[in-house]
Amino acid sequence: GENVEQHPSTLSVQEGDSAVIKCTYSDSASNYFPWYKQELGKGPQLIIDIRSNVGEKKDQRIAVTLNKTAKHFSLHITETQPEDSAVYFCAGTSGSRLTFGEGTQLTVNP
């Protein structure tokens, strides 16, 4: 099955700086890569996703890049704000099933 590794496990940045979280996956058949933001005590919220037919996708301050050859994808958050503080999860797919990374606790310091 799919194996997803996520780094770093914790990330602390100053407000206004950029944050980058990276994930690698094992299943070359994976073709859908979502990123979720989870605030304490809440369910994960889909913030951006990318499919294997594109290399980059951007939505305002958030972007995701995908390198299928190297089997890794990354989340980029620019101009970070305190409200971006949360746990972020990447996921790989096997059919319709998601395999999540271990999560990254992002802290944005004002």
Add this chain to the structure above:
Amino acid sequence: GAVVSQHPSRVICKSGTSVKIECRSLDFQATTMFWYRQFPKQSLMLMATSNEGSKATYEQGVEKDKFLINHASLTLSTLTVTSAHPEDSSFYICSGLGQSYEQYFGPGTRLTVT
């Protein structure tokens, strides 16, 4: 994005009793729903895949007789934790599968077994 609700948001039950958690897709039809469990400071672990009108598919190590799943309609799936024990205390989260294979998650249910 699509909206998924869960009820209750938190529940406390005594050891040995059963508790039912409901998951509803509010503005889309979810032929497939998923149930996850999340322990503190850990990632989400898939427990089972629920397809409307058919039996759920359980992940390895998840007891199907303990975690009963019913997906009777395109908008409702239920998870019943039977004979609950303190080690079943966790955050249970469901998701509905969208048309383009994206998953939309509910807000989660905090189960505490005393």
